[in-house]
Amino acid sequence: MNELSSLTPINQAEIKIGQAVPWTVYDAWGNLLLESGTTVSNEAQLNDLLENGYCSDTIWTDVEKKTAASVTTSVNSKSGTAPEKTVSELNKEAMIELDSVRWHVGEIFYLQVHDNANLRYTVRLVGFVKNKSVLVTAPMIDGKGALIRDGQTFIVRAFPGKRAYAFTASAIKSVFSPHAYLHLTYPKQVRSTTIRQNSRATVKIIAAVSIGDPEQTAAATLGDLSMGGTSGVIKKPLGKKNDLGIIKFKVNAAGNDEFLVLKVILRSVSPTETGDEYRHGFEFIDVPTQAKLILSAFVHQTLAESE
Secondary structure: OOOOOOEEEOOHHHOOOOOEOOOOEEOOOOOEEEOOOOEOOOHHHHHHHHHHOEEEOHHHHHHHHHHHHHHHHHHHHOOOOOOOOOHHHHHOEEEEOHHHOOOOOOOEEEEEEOOOOOOEEEEEEEEEEOOOEEEEEOOEEOOEEOOOOOOOEEEEEEOOOOEEEEEEEEEEEEEOOOOOEEEEEOOOOEEEEEOOOOOOEEEEEEEEEEEOOOOEEEEEEEEEEOOOEEEEEEOOOOOOOOOEEEEEEEEEEOOEEEEEEEEEEEEEEEEOOOOOOEEEEEEEEOOOHHHHHHHHHHHHHHHHHOO
16 A cells, blocks of 8 residues: 555546556556556556546645644754644644645545534535635435525535645625536635545444355445445444455435445454444455545545534
């Protein structure tokens, strides 16, 4: 697993058939797809890289170098006194200008109404008018345009690659012709937080679990979820450590209900605090690409919304 602190999607204009890629290409979780200098040989390979490929974002390399330098200066100025935050902690979050964020048209944004945390919309980025407004598709409810009043404030979030971005913006104006879209205020700064592979989102999801040989089945209440696995409470102990199985559950990712069927290994079984039920720890294995994308979107969205 590659530990790059930030990845940014590959732009179609930056990569062509018959040409060598100028940087190393990873998937969204930091796994190597293509070494720097490798030639893109055919259209199928090109399409795969455009769909799944990310490269290191040099903007974030600069940010993290400056952060590290700042911490070093702080330590020296205090005669070796440890700073309040470590370099690792500071690298997890940064405040940057919107101009530094390399979002692309069509990027999914999540709008959470500031004074009603339960009201959320999924929209897509249309574009920017620098220092004026951010343009997104019209928020929808059950396939119909939502009523957005001018001045309504949102917490806006997006999480491409390995970072979650968030900023506050207000509705300037809803436009309905020739296509419906919304102008949001242009933020001065965007907060960015690194999301790690093992970051766990707190959830409450009912799942169906099948485990072991002979197979045992039961319903589980999942309490947390990450890209690597989950833990669930079951009324009785199910299977034994290292048993293989299947877990099935539904999530809402990017505004859509998605049903996941994932292979798992049972890693732990232990009684809950009350002793009436048993907590089971599962590791996901052989996760298909589409399921990874759904899982990533859901985990990142849940983590961002819990801040």
